[in-house]
Every structure is written in C-alpha cells, then in structure tokens.
Amino acid sequence: MIDKLEMFIALANEGHFGRAAEVCRVTQPTLSSAIKQLEDQLGVQLVFRGSRFQGLTPEGQRVLDRARRIVADTRALRDEMRSLKQGLAGNLRIGVIPTALPMVASLTAPFTHRHPNVGVTILSRTSAEILTGLERLDLDAGITYLDNEPLGRVAQVPLYTEFYRLLCATGSPLANRDRVTWAELADLPLCLLTPDMQNRRIVTQHLAEAGVRVSPGVESNSTITLLAHVMTGRWLSILPKKLADLFAASGGLRAIPIVNPEAEHLVGLVAPHRDPPTPLIAALLETARRAAEVKG
Template sequence: MDIKALRYFVELIQQQSFTRASESLFVTQPTISKMIKNLEQSVSQPLIHREGRRFWLTEAGEIVYARALQILESMEQMQSELDDLNQLQRGHLRLGIPPMVGHLYASLIRSFKQRYPNIELTIVEYGGKRIEQALLHGELDVAMTMLEEQARPEFTQLPLDSYPVHAIVPNSQHWQKQTQVKWKDLEHEPFYIYTKEFTLSEYIHQRCLQVGFNPQVSARSSQWDFLVALVKSGNGVTFLPEPLCHRVKDDGVLVKPMVHSMDWSLGLIWHAERYVPKAAEAWIELCRHKKLGRA
C-alpha cells in the first residue's frame, strides 16, 4: 500500500472535492483519481461511491480513512523525531504564554534564541484554560501559565515563580484609609475581571464564594490595562499580580494588598504522555536553569 496514495486519499476526503484536493496537493485531478484507483485495487474493494461530482465513503473507505490518518500521523512523528537528531540546528517550538505572563519571561526567550538561533519560535498568547486545551489537542509543545492547585494528570509541570495578587481600587477617600483590602470589603463593588479562559478569573470567583458572596461581574477583558482604566472611572475593583502592579502608573487608582490573597503561581506545563520535541526539551531545560538561578 502506497503512503503517497494514502496521503492523496486522506486529502481528498478532508477537502471533499477533487478540485480543492488537487490544488492543495499541487497535482492534477487525474493523478488523484489514478492514486485512488490503485488504492482500491490494493484493497480489492471500492473506497468511495461517486455520483457526478459528489462522493462519499464506502464501509471499506471508512476503515482505510481511519487507519490512514493513524499511519500518516505516525510517519510525521517519525520524521519529526529524525529531524530532531540534527542537534537542534532546525526545528520548531510552539510556546503558549498568557498575555500577562509574557513580559516576565522576555529575557528567557532572548536567551533561548541566542542559544538556538535556527529554531523557529511561535508564541501563542492564550488564557490559561485555552492553553491547556491547545496542549491537549497537540497545538502547542509547551506553555508558561498559572499553575492550578490540583495539577491535571495529563500534564507535567515545572513550577517557576509565585507572586501575590493585589486589588486595584479607585483613588478615593474610602480606599485611601485602608492599608489592606479584605475580600468581604468588595462584596458590593463591581468586578472588572479577566475572561473565563483565564485561570486567575476562576480563582477570583472561587475566593469570593469562599467568603460568602457571588461577585458582581460588570465587565470582562483579556487586557489588564483596560480593566485598570475601568476602575479609574471611580468605582469597582480589578486584580493584578504583583509584577504587573509595578506597571500601574496612574493617580486615579490605588494598589492595595489583599488579606488572605491568592498566589499567582507560574510555571511550565507540557503533555505528560506525548512526545516532547527536542526544541521543547531545550526550552524546559533552560527554564530549569532559570529556576536554579543559572539562566
């Protein structure tokens, strides 16, 4: 059975069009038809029903298509592993980083690029929840994110840093008098918090429930500076990890420590059972050195 024929067959089924498949594969439609015919002869059964321009899989076609996906994935995996043997002179690292986290590890990214200039680095900015889904679906190799208190068994994690989360409140007499903010003090305040794909958003909600109230969420955003601007309007509250608080330079808001604050614990996560590319291994090792103060 020809691997190329399987690839043409899979592309045809996925595109659902001989024209689109030929354009995607950069071959003629007769070439695809010939490949499908050879594949049908090799299994001694028709793989697709045809009716004019329409076609659909036979029972044999469904079996071949499902197995072909596995075979092609295995071939790609093998090629990926072989490429990695080239001492990181080529490769691709797909790194997920939430928007709030990126600036903290900019120097680490620079160090990586200096050490491995030929590795293509793709950085994807997602919230923590979406990052986890991307890792599960194989869209990312590794990710920097806020670590959950209960680590998911699907992931291996490497803790790196931990910071307290502070409240950002309006610069008013009411808040000026307080050196710290209790969660219960915020019960009747509008909450400006992150979208639900952010792990921090879920933690804030849980902390409010623990002290006996459901937060009044007035607005959500993935942009922390926009949330701070909403607080500047004169009421409400948002929350920032300590490193971001240093970037708040505005007379209209105050940064207040929280009583019984939560920790913004950052670390690296990757799929526990999937093959880790050499480029991702190099990134993980660099992060380990960073944790030990040697990066």
C-alpha cells in the same frame, strides 16, 4: 505519507476543508485529494462527506490519534537531525495565559540568547486552549497554572508563584489601604477576566469562599482592557501581583494586597511528555529550570 497525515490532522483541527488548506498552505483540491489518497492507502473512510466537512468517522478518529503520534515523532526526528547538523534552530510556538504574558520574557530572553537561531512565537491562550494546542500539535509548549486544574500527561517546570492584588485608581476610597480582605470586595464595581479564563475561575473561587458573589460590571479576555477601565476611576480589578505591580508602576494606580487568605497559585512551563523530549523542548525546559533556580 507524512504530508498527508499532517493535512488530515489540520482538517480534524479546523473542521473545515478551506481553513485546513490555508493552514497547510495548499489549495483545497490538493488537500481533498490528499485525504482521499490517505483513505485509499489505509483502506478505510476517514471523513464523513457532504456539501461540507461533517466530522471524522470512528476509523478516522482512531487514525487521528495515531497520526498525531506519528507526526510528532517525525517532527522530533527532524529537529534532532537538524540540531546534530547545525545546532538548535527552528521556531517554538508557546501559548501563554494572558496574566503571564508580562513575565514570559524572563524565559524567552535567556533562551533566545543561548540559542540565537531559534525563533519564538508567543500566543495569548486560555489554559484550556494551551492543553488543546499541545494535543493538536498547534503549540510546542505553554505557560499556565500548574496546581489548579488537571493538566494531563505533560512535562512541567514551575516558574513563579502568583499572588493577588486589588488594582484601583489612586482616587479610590480603598487606595490608601495597606491590604484588603476578599470579603471586603463585596459590592465593589469590579472588572474581571471572562469566565473561560482560569484566573477568573481562581478569583471567583476565592471570593466565593469569602462569601462574596461575583457580579462584575465589565468582563474581558484582555488584561489591557481591564487596565483601561480601572484607569477611568470607575472600576477596580483583581489581578496577579506581578501584573498589577507592573500597571501600578507608571503611577495613578494602586496595587493592594488581598489577604485572608493571601492566596497563591503556581505558574509554570508545560510541554508534551516525551522521553526523550525534542532538542528544542529539552533546551526550553532546561532554561525554565535555570530561571526558576535564579528566582528561588
């Protein structure tokens, strides 16, 4: 039954029989047969069928909600039994907003040092994708903003406070400034993250509050792409302090504080709210708390 529920969840997540079969590492006929067997066992139609997947029936949607809880509970039980037998082991999938990727090692390094039998997979995701991934069981945890947009029912541990810097080449007219205001960023050739990124929404909000309308010449969901454009000397970017400082440390670039106001937002670890949490998540949350205490 659990295997069939996992296949059903994969189908709901992927919206395609072939892709769901690939996720489950089975053939498409095997997955289709498992869904049909699940329908027979439950006595309801779960999926609208045609030449392709056409969505879940109302009954299928209700089963999906329950299936996610059942599968999550089963995985938690497996983790707990495995940890009792051989200590913590397995793999954690952590979604991380792009601007926090350079800082994630401050969490994963001490965690894997304490728990060498646990592997970690780091995936770059938007804040919305992280919350969706937690709900869909695609992710075990995430690192995202804690104070800017609703998170729903998740466990959370603050990791650090994000401040903002103007990143520019040393040849820029602003390169010798000790600080700039948000209002002074009007009409600059900016390259920024794409609007689906929460960092971009934060930057847009602070610029708007200073009376600046955003019209970037370049947009990307990759901070490396923004860096490459700033290095040409033609563009400037607005990035979190730690990321901007990291880019500027190699020389050729300046990271200038943006003030009036010096905006700040909290970034932290989030995980599905469970009482108690799985052993792996409990250990990750504890490592995050220790990391935050050291920085504090």
